[in-house]
Amino acid sequence: MEKRPLILVTNDDGISSPGIKALVEVVEKFGDVVVLAPDKPQSGMGHAITINSTLRINKEKVHNVTEQYSCSGTPVDCVKIAINKILPRKPDLIVSGINHGSNMSINVIYSGTMSAAVEGALEEVPSIGFSLCDYSIDADFSAAKAIVEKICKTVLVHKMAYGICLNVNIPKGKFDEIKGIKICRQAKANWIEELDERFDPSGKPYYWLTGKFVNFEEGCTDTDVWALDNNYVSVVPVQFDMTAHHTIDALKSWNL
């Protein structure tokens, strides 16, 4: 590549998280980097956008790049604002993460990290969401950084088909413990929810959403959950056509 690619970096953990710091350190080696990320944690925001309130954008000095901004909105807001207001042109790549914690399987629809990547795909920009399967603030991102570099460089060469982004999850551990990179599909799985009921000082109940992740496809070796369980990096191509095409004919027979 003669010209350095223009790369937008965002996330859902907020502009000051160690994960986005690791991501910026990788991509600034080969790209012109603009950071525009939420000013506070936005985990679990899914594809939320801010339409009932206003948005603020502030210049920041968190990272070792010239152009960096925090935004009061969601990860999807960040991508929209970057493309429509901040960047001089459509970027060559959008990277989101590195998320503190897995976004495998069904988490793709709850994840702010991945929604930023999906929004990038909607804008026809090659986009990748990266997550490390380690929630700790002290997580070791060294292996993840090597994986991020390899995947970003490959995507910059190959580009991406219209409307596709990548959901990359990286197992916890040292680089030489990782067995390789698997192209996968999203496992069928779900959260078995519980509501943790507590009582405030005046005796009124309040709740924390919590739950247990359950994989309905134990043993299927082509899923992201299997890959991660077996110490592979999982790469799932993600698209945003939610239509259940295979059921259209059956529904037509209902004669609604």
Place this chain on the structure above:
Amino acid sequence: MEKRPLILVTNDDGISSPGIKALVEVVEKFGDVVVLAPDKPQSGMGHAITINSTLRINKEKVHNVTEQYSCSGTPVDCVKIAINKILPRKPDLIVSGINHGSNMSINVIYSGTMSAAVEGALEEVPSIGFSLCDYSIDADFSAAKAIVEKICKTVLVHKMAYGICLNVNIPKGKFDEIKGIKICRQAKANWIEELDERFDPSGKPYYWLTGKFVNFEEGCTDTDVWALDNNYVSVVPVQFDMTAHHTIDALKSWNL
């Protein structure tokens, strides 16, 4: 049906909106209805869930049913809480809406209305999101109510395949102006965004997200946008596997 079905009603415009009132009035005719809806507008919340703060649930007296609650969270939170905390068993049907404004095409991923339905599908409950293509607080829901009744009763008979919900959009206007009900796919479309920049009293900029909807498939008669433009009700079956299955082989050839 001998036994009256158990029906959960939610929405994203908030428990007091005219749209949910219309929806409750329809389904209470043939079902045992529980309402659990956001305590404030939650439009554009997508599949957001509340994991960084607590949730409150309050009994309400807005509708003509015994069991009704507002929740401080998102539409998806409402479905999770209803199933895990409030309802005596999994409901036979979840209905979300009637949304004030269309949720056709790509709006399925931004819409709180539809995310509640998708969450229902994840929980293996037949689920439907209803939207009327009229943003007005004074919108006429009479035609929509007839459509809702027909579709709900049909879904209760046919049930729904695992992981499928319906995205139903209803054109504005009188019942006899509606030409019929079309089973469709989600049109390829997007929002061409603009940021409306304004200045607060101290001269600092703030922004409103705004945009223009653009259909990339003008003339395709099998899309929801075409159906609505031509005064049909659109019914799109929606699923939550985001995997771009058709690109997996191409990605494998990258040798990551």
